[in-house]
Amino acid sequence: MSADPSVARPLRAPVRSRHGGAVYPAQSFEERMAAVEFRVGTRPHITVDAAVCRSCTTKACVSACPADLFAPTADGGILFNYEQCFECGTCYQVCNGAGAITWTYPDGGHGVVFHHG
Numbered sequence: 001m002s003a004d005p006s007v008a009r010p011l012r013a014p015v016r017s018r019h020g021g022a023v024y025p026a027q028s029f030e031e032r033m034a035a036v037e038f039r040v041g042t043r044p045h046i047t048v049d050a051a052v053c054r055s056c057t058t059k060a061c062v063s064a065c066p067a068d069l070f071a072p073t074a075d076g077g078i079l080f081n082y083e084q085c086f087e088c089g090t091c092y093q094v095c096n097g098a099g100a101i102t103w104t105y106p107d108g109g110h111g112v113v114f115h116h117g
């Protein structure tokens with residue numbers, strides 16, 4: 001019997017902890033990105049106000065975003081690309097610049113699709 005190629009499989013199987021619960025090994029960035037697909041909409045569902053970011057001292061979004069979508073620029077600003085967003089909301093939570101991030105979900109039929117085994 002051959003496997004259905006349209007069905008995505010988990011990249012790593014869970015293992016049992018000492019207490020009997022399932023433990024999922026840490027995934028690399030590449031494995032994380034390979035486990036999802038992005039149906040990119042034309043409307044950016046997150047926008048970032050670069051003028052506010054220039055005065056931000058933490059740049060917390062850069063290390064917090066699991067999809068690595070925030071990049072600091074030489075002039076103290078931030079480059080942001082919404083196209084491979086997991087829609088986790090972490091950037092909005094950690095941002096300390098009032099009004100820097102405008103966050104909504106993508107339009108219907110667009111956004112991240114998580115594959116389950």
Ligand code: SF4
Binds near residue numbers: 053054095
């Ligand atoms: S944490 Fe907020 S204000 Fe600071 S750089 Fe990131 S998006 Fe801009």
Ligand code: SF4
Binds near residue numbers: 064068069084087090
């Ligand atoms: S919602 Fe999550 S994945 Fe999307 S930009 Fe913010 S932190 Fe990154």
